[in-house]
Amino acid sequence: xxxxxxxxxxTDVTFPxxxxxxxxxxxxxxxxxxxxxxxxxEGFKVNIKPIGFNAALQSVTSGQVDGMIAGMTITDExxxxxxxxSPYYSSGIVMAVSPKSNIDSLKDLRGKKVxxxxxxxxxxxxxxxxxxxxxxxxTFDDSDNMYNDVENHNSDACFEDDAxxxxxxxxxxxxxxxxxxVNNANYGFAVKKGENQELxxxxxxxxxxxxxxGKYQQIIDKYTGAKATSRKLAAQKNNHTILGIIKENKxxxxxxxxxxxxxxxxxxxxxxxxxxxxxxLGVIPNKISQAISVFVIYVFRGLPLxxxxxxIYNGIPSLTGTKIPAFVAGVITLALNEGAYIAAFVKGxxxxxxxxxxxxxxSLGLPFSKxxxxxxxxxxxxxxxxxxINQFIITLKDTSILSIIxxxxxxxxxxxxxxxxxxxxxxxxxxxxxxxALITILTLLSKWIExxxxx
Ligand code: GLN
Numbered sequence: 001x002x003x004x005x006x007x008x009x010x011t012d013v014t015f016p017x018x019x020x021x022x023x024x025x026x027x028x029x030x031x032x033x034x035x036x037x038x039x040x041x042e043g044f045k046v047n048i049k050p051i052g053f054n055a056a057l058q059s060v061t062s063g064q065v066d067g068m069i070a071g072m073t074i075t076d077e078x079x080x081x082x083x084x085x086s087p088y089y090s091s092g093i094v095m096a097v098s099p100k101s102n103i104d105s106l107k108d109l110r111g112k113k114v115x116x117x118x119x120x121x122x123x124x125x126x127x128x129x130x131x132x133x134x135x136x137x138x139t140f141d142d143s144d145n146m147y148n149d150v151e152n153h154n155s156d157a158c159f160e161d162d163a164x165x166x167x168x169x170x171x172x173x174x175x176x177x178x179x180x181x182v183n184n185a186n187y188g189f190a191v192k193k194g195e196n197q198e199l200x201x202x203x204x205x206x207x208x209x210x211x212x213x214g215k216y217q218q219i220i221d222k223y224t225g226a227k228a229t230s231r232k233l234a235a236q237k238n239n240h241t242i243l244g245i246i247k248e249n250k251x252x253x254x255x256x257x258x259x260x261x262x263x264x265x266x267x268x269x270x271x272x273x274x275x276x277x278x279x280x281l282g283v284i285p286n287k288i289s290q291a292i293s294v295f296v297i298y299v300f301r302g303l304p305l306x307x308x309x310x311x312i313y314n315g316i317p318s319l320t321g322t323k324i325p326a327f328v329a330g331v332i333t334l335a336l337n338e339g340a341y342i343a344a345f346v347k348g349x350x351x352x353x354x355x356x357x358x359x360x361x362x363s364l365g366l367p368f369s370k371x372x373x374x375x376x377x378x379x380x381x382x383x384x385x386x387x388x389i390n391q392f393i394i395t396l397k398d399t400s401i402l403s404i405i406x407x408x409x410x411x412x413x414x415x416x417x418x419x420x421x422x423x424x425x426x427x428x429x430x431x432x433x434x435x436x437a438l439i440t441i442l443t444l445l446s447k448w449i450e451x452x453x454x455x
Contacts, residue, residue: 010056017223038206051406054119062318084188092181122159256413267334275342300340
């Protein structure tokens with residue numbers, strides 16, 4: 001395969017000090033700095049995709065990205081699916097609880113709830129001992145939500161890599177570590193097994209150079225040395241009022257809002273076209289087209305949006321080997337799902353027009369298509385307009401689900417900012433208000449169009 005000069009690298013930006021977004025919303029941390037320095041040494045470029053740990057695992061195995069660096073533990077099981085670089089760090093797994101908790105060993109977990117993060121070695125560890133110690137496991141997609149669940153006393157404990165847990169506690173998490181690290185293992189950069197070997201090779205070469213010239217140690221010290229916790233001081237200095245948070249993150253929030261709007265508009269256009277076509281197929285007097293319409297509505301209305309998004313983004317590429325950009329996968333997902341709902345009410349709307357209208361038109365000698373376009377559709381449209389407006393609002397809201405495939409829309413942006421400032425309540429409140437504002441604008445716009453159509 002030809003050597004490329006830009007690689008897409010997936011990561012998990014809720015994993016400081018390995019990966020996180022700094023207060024300028026740039027991705028930093030041991031993993032990111034190593035990756036950037038290695039890319040510089042070896043003369044290639046990287047495009048960092050902040051999609052979360054579990055999504056990153058899947059994106060590498062489906063070939064959607066070229067590699068991942070995310071504090072990923074090298075395990076024998078993973079070696080079946082991934083090729084790993086030489087190790088660049090080592091960490092074990094610890095248990096953390098609320099400082100007020102009296103749980104201080106695994107034995108105290110009987111009957112308790114333990115939070116873990118999907119797809120991680122911490123989760124595997126918890127699952128391997130849960131029967132022995134008699135606890136229940138609850139899973140979260142990123143570390144912050146997992147910590148939060150323990151801080152809020154919904155869960156009694158969590159399992160996390162010790163380097164990450166200790167760093168988090170030093171920089172402001174309200175948790176304490178109560179066990180010694182177990183299952184110590186190395187972190188590695190990973191590519192899909194058998195693929196992107198030239199990238200792996202460059203990574204190893206670059207890493208060896210950084211270890212030899214001292215840069216590797218500088219990076220490690222920068223994030224784990226005594227000064228690293230200045231993140232806490234910096235965080236305390238920052239203005240954590242709602243206005244302060246908005247001011248500090250306005251660039252990132254604005255980009256997220258624009259992405260949400262783009263996704264919504266493009267998806268609404270495609271969903272409307274798709275929905276009208278499928279809806280019309282359902283009303284023309286032809287058994288096959290009616291069957292197609294019923295089937296399409298059944299499938300895409302029936303599938304949960306999340307499953308559809310993951311199927312299109314991760315499932316299809318692992319079968320076909322072609323990459324689908326996240327934005328395109330997101331639009332296809334929404335167009336199919338929202339389109340199926342639109343098709344259903346388009347069909348219903350047309351059927352709601354008095355049958356006599358069609359008979360009258362036909363008896364005047366108008367062909368079916370003309371009667372449909374000239375007589376039936378205009379009346380049906382009026383019935384459908386409120387449903388369209390409703391569906392557009394749902395489409396806007398549903399874009400948030402696409403954060404799962406790593407699209408940096410408003411919800412994903414919120415997650416990444418919280419990973420840094422730990423201001424879950426205020427940040428989600430800001431995100432919620434922005435969604436409501438967007439929905440209000442969309443509703444007003446739809447109502448305005450409705451008035452113009454009806455006039
Ligand atoms: N080191 C852990 C693993 O590989 C966790 C990684 C992470 O959460 N980013 O599973």
